[in-house]
Amino acid sequence: MRVVAALSGDLDGGFAVLYEAYRGPVFSTALRLCGRWAEAEDLSAEAFLRAYRALCGYGPERIAELRPRAWLLTILANVWRNGLRTAARKPPPGPLEDAPDPPDPAEGVEDAAARHETGRELAGLLAALPDAQRAAVVLRHVTDLPVAEIAEVLGVPEGTVKSHVSRGLARLRRLHDQGEGGIR
Amino acid sequence: MSSTDPAADALLAGLAGLGADAPPALLDRIAARRVEVEGPLEHLRVAFTDRGVAFVRAGLDEAEFASAFRERFARPLLPAARPPAGLVPALRTGRLGDLPLDLRGLSGFEAAVLRAAATIPRGQVRPYAWVARRAGRPKAVRAVGSALGRNPVPLLIPCHRVTRSDGSLGEYVFGAAAKERLLRAEDVDVDEVTDMARRGVRLVGSDTTGIVCFPTCADARRIAPSHRRGFRDLAAAAAAGYRPCLHCRPDGPGPSAA
Numbered sequence: 001m002r003v004v005a006a007l008s009g010d011l012d013g014g015f016a017v018l019y020e021a022y023r024g025p026v027f028s029t030a031l032r033l034c035g036r037w038a039e040a041e042d043l044s045a046e047a048f049l050r051a052y053r054a055l056c057g058y059g060p061e062r063i064a065e066l067r068p069r070a071w072l073l074t075i076l077a078n079v080w081r082n083g084l085r086t087a088a089r090k091p092p093p094g095p096l097e098d099a100p101d102p103p104d105p106a107e108g109v110e111d112a113a114a115r116h117e118t119g120r121e122l123a124g125l126l127a128a129l130p131d132a133q134r135a136a137v138v139l140r141h142v143t144d145l146p147v148a149e150i151a152e153v154l155g156v157p158e159g160t161v162k163s164h165v166s167r168g169l170a171r172l173r174r175l176h177d178q179g180e181g182g183i184r
Numbered sequence: 185m186s187s188t189d190p191a192a193d194a195l196l197a198g199l200a201g202l203g204a205d206a207p208p209a210l211l212d213r214i215a216a217r218r219v220e221v222e223g224p225l226e227h228l229r230v231a232f233t234d235r236g237v238a239f240v241r242a243g244l245d246e247a248e249f250a251s252a253f254r255e256r257f258a259r260p261l262l263p264a265a266r267p268p269a270g271l272v273p274a275l276r277t278g279r280l281g282d283l284p285l286d287l288r289g290l291s292g293f294e295a296a297v298l299r300a301a302a303t304i305p306r307g308q309v310r311p312y313a314w315v316a317r318r319a320g321r322p323k324a325v326r327a328v329g330s331a332l333g334r335n336p337v338p339l340l341i342p343c344h345r346v347t348r349s350d351g352s353l354g355e356y357v358f359g360a361a362a363k364e365r366l367l368r369a370e371d372v373d374v375d376e377v378t379d380m381a382r383r384g385v386r387l388v389g390s391d392t393t394g395i396v397c398f399p400t401c402a403d404a405r406r407i408a409p410s411h412r413r414g415f416r417d418l419a420a421a422a423a424a425g426y427r428p429c430l431h432c433r434p435d436g437p438g439p440s441a442a
Contacts, residue, residue, distance in 0.1 A: 012215075012250060015260040019211060027206035044206060045213040052214070052260050122198045141199035173195055 003068050008060055015052055022072050023048075025143050029073060032138040033080050035127045043083065047076040073143070073153045077135065084131060125175045129168050136164035137172070209234070216257065217264035218249065223275035223339060224366055225358060231261055232268050236284030240337045242358050256336070257289065274340055278306040278370060285337055296320055297331035304345040307370045308400040308432065309377065311349040311386070317436035333357060339366075349386055352378070372400055385414035387434055389426045396421040401432035 003021050007014035026047060031040035051072055055063070126134055132154075139150045140161075147165075151158045212234040221228050225242040229249040232238055239253050253261050270283035280302065287295055300318035304310050316328045332343040338357045344366045348354040353374070356363035367374055377399055380386075389396035390407040396415060397404035415421040418434055428435040 011254075012261050015215070016262055019214070023206035023210065024203065027210065028203040031204050032202055041207065041210055041213065044210060048214045049259065053258050056254065056258060118198050119202055122195075122202060126202075137199065138202075141196055142202045144200065169195065176195070 001068075004064060004066055007055065007063050007066070007068075011052075011055060015055070018051070018068055018072075019048060022069055025069060026072055026076055029138055029143045030076060030080070032123065032126055032142045033077075033135060034083075035123060043076065043079055047072065047079050050075050050079065069145075070149050070152050073139070073145070073149075074155075077153050080135075081131075121176075121179065122172075125172050125179075128175055129171060133164045133168035133171065136161050137168035140165045141169075211262075215260040215262045216253070218246075218253070218261050219264045219267045219271075220246075221267050221272055221275060223272075224278075224369055225339070225362060228275070228339075230267065230271060231257075232264070232271075233259075233286045235286040235288070237268065237271060237337055237340060238286040238288075240339055242338075242362070278339075278342065280340055283340065285340065287336070290334075290336070293319065293321065293324070293327065294331040294334060297328050298335060298337075298341045298343075301332060301335075301343050301346055302341045304342055305402070306342070306345075307372055308398065308402070309345050309347045309367065309372060310398060310432075312346055312354070313349060314398075314434070314436040315346055318433075322436075329355065347377075350381060380414065383414075384416050386417060387415040387421055389413045389415060389421055389424070394426050395429050396426040396434060397429040398432045398434055401429055403429055403431055 003014070003018050006017035023044070027040060027044045030043040030047070031037065034040055034043055054075070058066075126138065129137065135154055136150060139145045139153060140147070145153070147158050147161050150161045154161065216231045216233045216238060218229060218231045221230055223242075227243050227245075228240065229242075229244060229246070230237060230240050231249075231253050238257065241249055241252060244252060250261050253259075268283070270281055274280050274283045287298065290298070296319040297315055300315045303318070312325050312328050312332075313322070315332070316322050316325045319328065319331075321327070328346075332346055333355060335341055335343045335357060338344065344356055344363045346354070353360060353363050353367070364374060380388075380399055385399070387396050388399045388401075388404045388407065389412075390404075391411050391413055395403070396418070413424070413426075415424070415426070418428060421428075421434075
């Protein structure tokens with residue numbers, strides 16, 4: 001595999017390849033787990049930095065066995081959960097609307113507006129899910145990971161992942177319908 | 185989960201559309217950049233982050249520099265297209281200007297020592313004890329030596345301008361010979377300073393102004409030979425009715441009084 005081969009050569013150059021290959025999944029996951037752009041940047045930066053520091057201590061065999069995506073997302077999930085524990089002792093941050101997603105310049109204005117509207121609503125609904133369900137739904141349907149990999153990332157059995165995903169989706173659908181019914 | 189349910193499909197499509205690419209600046213929060221630059225010493229390599237210059241070393245090849253950086257900062261180091269704005273002029277002139285430094289990872293005392301050393305103007309030297317007083321720990325003269333030895337950004341924070349009060353130039357991150365070369369290049373009269381210190385003269389006063397300075401202070405260098413008076417220390421100068429210069433501050437007031 002390209003990333004693993006690069007990492008076994010020069011660590012810094014290999015890290016650049018790793019970052020290019022996985023910055024999208026890592027940042028998307030971080031953004032949808034925590035719901036805020038600035039916090040997602042902190043979370044992703046911290047995860048990549050921890051990954052680099054771990055790599056510094058890995059021998060060639062450990063690097064050869066590495067499955068980079070699951071490994072990186074596991075680090076991210078741990079950083080996120082540690083942050084949740086810390087955040088529980090701090091006052092809550094401002095509303096989600098504080099940090100709207102910046103528009104993608106490659107997208108047409110109308111498409112962007114439509115995507116933004118749906119995206120913002122869905123992102124807001126995701127925030128209403130319990131942490132475990134949100135993590136499973138985000139990894140399955142935003143990051144597009146297979147169930148087995150999610151089980152590895154979250155350190156739970158596959159059955160638990162499946163039940164978190166289906167309960168999370170059911171809840172999202174219910175929240176969405178309530179929103180359309182004007183209950184919101 | 186029924187994949188034929190249109191509402192479910194819309195929900196899944198919506199979730200799939202929630203991906204976002206990492207902002208371009210994210211990598212620079214994680215990795216530092218490295219450049220090789222021209223400066224007063226050969227083979228100068230510099231590492232900088234999004235916060236400022238973090239590491240300067242001379243005489244190391246690329247691999248040695250990368251491994252020294254990794255050992256100290258544990259952060260990825262990638263090549264930079266160009267040096268950060270202000271770096272090359274700062275190295276050429278010996279003045280930092282607006283160039284930001286990234287001094288994360290230093291202890292409070294180390295940072296205070298470096299801030300004190302950073303105030304020594306080009307072409308002048310100060311004793312270790314003066315830096316200790318300015319850093320707020322007048323008795324920690326030896327610790328000042330260690331803190332300067334760990335200076336991550338020599339040349340930019342001019343630790344080569346801190347010398348021993350017995351007249352010898354003292355240690356330097358890049359070796360004593362490089363220290364002497366740098367000071368001579370800044371027009372410090374190393375021989376005169378050394379000679380005076382050996383004769384027990386550490387301060388120079390003007391009998392017309394009644395002000396006493398470090399010998400390399402710009403004011404001290406303007407005193408006509410016929411009006412120069414040498415002193416062993418500040419107490420001797422004070423006893424003769426001299427007051428400390430407000431530019432070179434031989435009284436070395438602590439950080440609060442500075």
